[in-house]
Amino acid sequence: MQKKTCVAVILALVFSIGLALSAHAKPIVVKFSHVVAENTPKGKMANKFRDLVAERMGDKVVVEVYPNSQLFNDDGVLQALLLGDVQLAAPALSKFQKYTDVLQIYDLPFLFKDMEAVECFQQGPQGMKMLQSMSNKGILGLGYLHNGMKQLSSSSPLRVPEDAAGKKFRIMTSDVLAAQFEAVNAIPLKKPFSEVFTLLQTKAIDGQENTWSNIYSQKFYEVQPYITESNHGLLDYLVVTSVEFWSGLPEDVATELEDTLADALAYGNEESYNLSQQQKQMIIDSGRSEIIELTDEERAKWVEAMKPVWDQFADEIGQENIDAAVACN
Numbered sequence: 001m002q003k004k005t006c007v008a009v010i011l012a013l014v015f016s017i018g019l020a021l022s023a024h025a026k027p028i029v030v031k032f033s034h035v036v037a038e039n040t041p042k043g044k045m046a047n048k049f050r051d052l053v054a055e056r057m058g059d060k061v062v063v064e065v066y067p068n069s070q071l072f073n074d075d076g077v078l079q080a081l082l083l084g085d086v087q088l089a090a091p092a093l094s095k096f097q098k099y100t101d102v103l104q105i106y107d108l109p110f111l112f113k114d115m116e117a118v119e120c121f122q123q124g125p126q127g128m129k130m131l132q133s134m135s136n137k138g139i140l141g142l143g144y145l146h147n148g149m150k151q152l153s154s155s156s157p158l159r160v161p162e163d164a165a166g167k168k169f170r171i172m173t174s175d176v177l178a179a180q181f182e183a184v185n186a187i188p189l190k191k192p193f194s195e196v197f198t199l200l201q202t203k204a205i206d207g208q209e210n211t212w213s214n215i216y217s218q219k220f221y222e223v224q225p226y227i228t229e230s231n232h233g234l235l236d237y238l239v240v241t242s243v244e245f246w247s248g249l250p251e252d253v254a255t256e257l258e259d260t261l262a263d264a265l266a267y268g269n270e271e272s273y274n275l276s277q278q279q280k281q282m283i284i285d286s287g288r289s290e291i292i293e294l295t296d297e298e299r300a301k302w303v304e305a306m307k308p309v310w311d312q313f314a315d316e317i318g319q320e321n322i323d324a325a326v327a328c329n
Contacts, residue, residue: 032088033071037217045268090237094174100133101316107176109306113329120328146272149231153224154207161305167206216279221289
């Protein structure tokens with residue numbers, strides 16, 4: 001009886017120690033790396049996700065946010081994701097060309113009339129299917145985040161396509177964006193986002209394309225005397241993780257993170273619209289840049305000059321995807 005009692009006591013101790021250890025198990029750490037400032041839609045969304053996870057999941061999961069390219073720039077973060085150095089990233093959609101062709105659709109010039117059309121396409125069957133388009137390369141899309149429509153800034157006024165001829169424009173790593181500027185006889189240069197301000201300030205480039213919030217938060221308007229309100233393209237992001245990390249999470253944790261991210265993205269997309277309007281006005285109020293509003297005739301010339309880019313990439317992107325995007329307009 002004494003032996004049985006002794007064994008029972010030992011088992012009870014082992015069980016209680018196990019409970020104590022599990023109660024103090026290390027949290028799952030999720031490093032979220034991005035390249036923009038915290039006062040942008042992406043920055044606000046990332047911080048909102050961090051705070052919601054802390055509120056809802058306690059010590060089970062800890063999200064660490066690294067803005068402003070503190071860890072990696074957009075060109076290096078996807079490799080870091082695959083190596084497990086970070087667990088979440090939100091590069092611009094243009095950055096995924098190395099991993100899939102279909103996401104190039106978001107770089108086609110003048111494809112989407114407005115952000116409502118973008119939302120229609122992204123939440124539709126083609127847009128949702130694209131979240132899985134890189135899973136065979138180890139990358140999983142979790143959701144889209146809006147930044148907004150892109151404008152053109154330059155050291156000289158841009159009213160018609162001929163005004164861009166011979167000028168150097170910074171672009172993201174995207175063959176579609178290169179073709180877009182080549183269509184108006186401009187010179188596209190693929191450069192990291194973190195270098196754009198210095199390139200503009202030193203006049204190593206003549207201009208760039210970006211949303212109102214990025215133009216404001218990165219102070220591009222301070223070194224670019226002209227901004228053309230072209231709304232010619234889209235700058236959105238894709239929140240991604242690695243298939244290896246996500247599939248290794250307990251099912252309940254993955255589900256809760258996915259639901260929390262959806263709420264953070266909804267918040268970020270609302271902030272995107274509000275910030276875009278506010279920061280456009282702040283740029284106007286600064287008096288540092290002249291905002292050029294295109295007439296219908298001038299805009300039509302840009303559309304006509306850049307429209308051939310659609311046909312150039314239709315085979316890679318899929319004509320059915322382009323047609324679905326146009327239908328959303």
